Amino acid sequence: MLLYATRRFGLALLILIVAVTVMFLMIRAVPGDPVQIMLGPRATPELQARLTAELALDQPIWKQLLIFYGNLVQGDLGIDVFSGRSVTAIVFEQLPHTLALIFASILWSALLGIGLGAYAAAHPNTLIDRIAAALSVSFVAAPAFVVALLSLLIFAVHLQWFPAIGAGEGFWGRLDHLVLPAFAIGLSWVGYIARLVRASMLEVMGESHIRTARAFGIHERRVVMVYALRIAILPVVTVIGVGMGFLLSSAVFAEIVFARPGLGKLVIDSITTRNYPIVMGSVLISTGLFVVSTALADLINAWLDPRARTAA
């Protein structure tokens, strides 16, 4: 297991390096002088020259890459062109808000989705199964922005149960502010996970080892919850790992609709102002998050499924 974990994280690091390098080169390939765009047409040549030197744009591309990685391992993502603050500090200031939103969304949608799916699979073709199926499909079909706007309208404006905008203060305040955004971007995941778990469960429940467990008089609850669910959950873990990437992009717009601070809002703001160091820094963190979450998903799967440990 330890060997597997080491190897998996080595792979994750490799993916991250490749992704970041590609991203770095792509940004450099965008036409136009970034210094001119950032500083605007009225900047003095001295100012332009200074920023060019600061960003090492006068160096050959491979050297720029080396400098970038050199700074990166020291935790230095560069300096925000406008405020002069360290990009690392700015990004890490916003990161917790986005992480909280993503984890809250995935947590409630996974819990509800797995519960719903497992229940539907344990009672196939009953009324409850059909209701769960109809609900799941409509959850998946409902676009997150519609859910976001409607929930804002219903629960924040009319009923005034939850706050509409901002991130809130203190633990309970933050939690209160998380409810609507997490509901909006998690809802389609509830449906998706429920469908996945149901299909996966029904397949596992038909396997011979389940018949064996029943033939030994093991309680049906244990058969479903341990003998079947532990196997049925495997594809769900993988999907959630990859889904973190999708949730990152959902978070971008949820942060805009609910006027929440976070990585998404930071990226949008910095793209409109062409603040490339911040864009680069945020995208780097997002990529890192994605790579780490897929690696974590694989590790959880390896922990749940002994066959995966030897396979990789």
Place this chain on the structure above:
Amino acid sequence: MTDTLLEIDRLSVDYETARGDLKALRDISFDVRKGEIVGIVGESGCGKSTLISSILRLTAPNTRFRQGEVRFKGQDLLQLPERKMRDLRGADISIVFQDPMQTHNPVLSIGQQMLDIQHRSKAPKADKRARAAQMLGAVGIPDPEARLNQFPHEFSGGMRQRIAIAMALMSEPDLLIADEPTTALDATLEVQIIERLQELQQEFNCAILFISHHLGVIAELCDRVVVMYAGAVVESGEVREIFHDPKHPYTRRLIDCDPGHIKERARVLPTIPGEVPDLANLPGGCIFRDRCDQAMPRCAAEVPPLTQLKDGHHAACWLNHKEAAE
């Protein structure tokens, strides 16, 4: 009889399907006495698996019990509430399934699964573990203590089947159902498993219901044999009787087809021509009629009853009735 353990009494089971009722078992009767090994032989699709799942009541949702009883120690299992039934499974009645590669849970260690099936025992975990290791040792798994921590995929097929036998015998059941336990294994392993089963049967003195389509194994292992065809019993009796003096043409043909029984070099292996009748749309009369080379007009008109010919030897064929002699 007081030493009767399991009595299948006129059992008929249907599967409800879109094509109509599939008559999987029709009027099955036989019994298993304490400490006895009874073999069930028949082609694929003859209802062997339905019979097993009916005894354990682990049937598919579209199963309908149309008539008859499955009496275990005098109690009709088909009338038992699910709770009571669960108490019997794995305690009084155990089963070894056909495919050892699929029979264990792939994500739980063998030790965990062997602990789980001792869920009725109040013994401390360490004792249960020791018991599991002892059982693994009894079926010839080397270094059982350490192997308890391993997962099914780390064992070979033969070992997995021996583990399945160890698990089935752990509760010292009165009845062990072995559903083609050696079919998925190669011939040398088959002999090993059969011998091990024989030894353990002596040691635990349990009755075994041994399902197989391998006549050699049945002859080797069993005291009595039940021959099934298309969901019905066509012949039953002592192994010696059945093999030396089969009273049903189907049994005769089965014996002729057994590779172990072919004495001369044959270019083409013998087969039974024809197919098993459609169970959803059964023809009247004898079910074996279309494949039988001794069929008479009467076979098309009436279903031959399972009648006792000698002590304990039953067959369902009109040839055994007086009219046939004419």
